[in-house]
Amino acid sequence: MKVQSCLGVSLILLLFLCGFVASAEDGTQKCKLSPETKSERQVLDRLIPLLHKNFTAVKKDDKENYKYVFQLCGDAGGVPGAGVVQYDEQKKSQMIVGRYNSTKAIGGSDWVMLIYESGDKYKTHCNGGNRQATIMISCQTSTVADSLEVMLEDREGDDCYYLFEMDSSAVCPVNNSKLSAGSILLIVGFCLVSAYLIGGFLYQRLIVGAKGMDQIPHYAFWAEIGNLSADGCDFVCRSKPREEPNEYRGVASEPEEEPEERDDHLLPM
Known part of the structure; x- marks a missing residue:
C-alpha cells in the first residue's frame, strides 16, 4: 500500500510539472x-x-x-x-x-x-x-x-x-544600463579602502586606545610611504642635480695706494 501511495503521489507531481512546463512553453x-x-x-x-x-x-x-x-x-x-x-x-x-x-x-x-x-x-x-x-x-x-x-x-x-x-x-521599459568593468573596479576598491580605514580606526581607538594621529591604521607605515614617495618624485622629476648653495664671500677690497713721498724740495736748486 505504501509503495502504491508513493507511486500515485509521484505520478501526480509528474503530471503537474509536465502541465506547468507545457503552459510555460505555450x-x-x-x-x-x-x-x-x-x-x-x-x-x-x-x-x-x-x-x-x-x-x-x-x-x-x-x-x-x-x-x-x-x-x-x-x-x-x-x-x-x-x-x-x-x-x-x-x-x-x-x-x-x-x-x-x-x-x-x-x-x-x-x-x-x-x-x-x-x-x-x-x-x-x-x-x-x-x-x-x-x-x-x-x-x-x-x-x-x-x-x-x-x-x-x-x-x-x-x-x-x-x-x-x-x-x-x-x-514598462527595461533598464539595460550596465556598469563598465572600470566602474566596478573603482566601486570595489572604494569599498575596500573605506572598510580598511573605518575598521582600522575603530580598532586603534577602541582596542588599542590610541589618540590623535595614531588612530589612523598603520600610521607609521603610511607616513614612511609618504616620505619615500616625495623623495622619489624629487629624484625623478628634477632635470638637474641639486647643488649646494655657494657660501657668501665678501669681495676683497684693493689696498689703498699710499701717497708717494715727494722730496723734490730737498734737492739743491
Whole structure:
C-alpha cells in the first residue's frame, strides 16, 4: 500500500510539472495574429506576466449592468475562445466581445494596445458587424497588473469597439544600463579602502586606545610611504642635480695706494 501511495503521489507531481512546463512553453502562442509578424509577437511576449489570469471590470448605470472579463491568450471566464466576455447581470446572458484567435498587438516604449476581433455580431448596431475589444495597457511600475476599467463602447458607424484600460509593470521599459568593468573596479576598491580605514580606526581607538594621529591604521607605515614617495618624485622629476648653495664671500677690497713721498724740495736748486 505504501509503495502504491508513493507511486500515485509521484505520478501526480509528474503530471503537474509536465502541465506547468507545457503552459510555460505555450506562452502567448494561443493568440493568433493575422498576419503573423515577429514585431507583433514580441509585443505580445511583453505581456507574459499577465497569462492565466482573469481581469474583471464592472459597468453599472440606470440602463445597463454589465460585467466584463478579460484574459490574455486564454479563455476569459472559462468561455472557450473568448478573450473578452460581457455578462449581462439583468438578463443573465453573455456575449463574446473579442476572440484571441483574431489578435492584433501594437506597442510603444511604455504601453501596449491589445485588440481582440471577431466578437459576436451586433443585432441592431454597427450594421450587424462583429464586436471588437481594445485593451490599452499602460506602464505602472508599482503593480504587475491593476484592475480593468471600461472606458467606452463605440456603437456608431461601422468600426465599433469596446475600449478598456489597465496598468501593468509588464509594459514598462527595461533598464539595460550596465556598469563598465572600470566602474566596478573603482566601486570595489572604494569599498575596500573605506572598510580598511573605518575598521582600522575603530580598532586603534577602541582596542588599542590610541589618540590623535595614531588612530589612523598603520600610521607609521603610511607616513614612511609618504616620505619615500616625495623623495622619489624629487629624484625623478628634477632635470638637474641639486647643488649646494655657494657660501657668501665678501669681495676683497684693493689696498689703498699710499701717497708717494715727494722730496723734490730737498734737492739743491
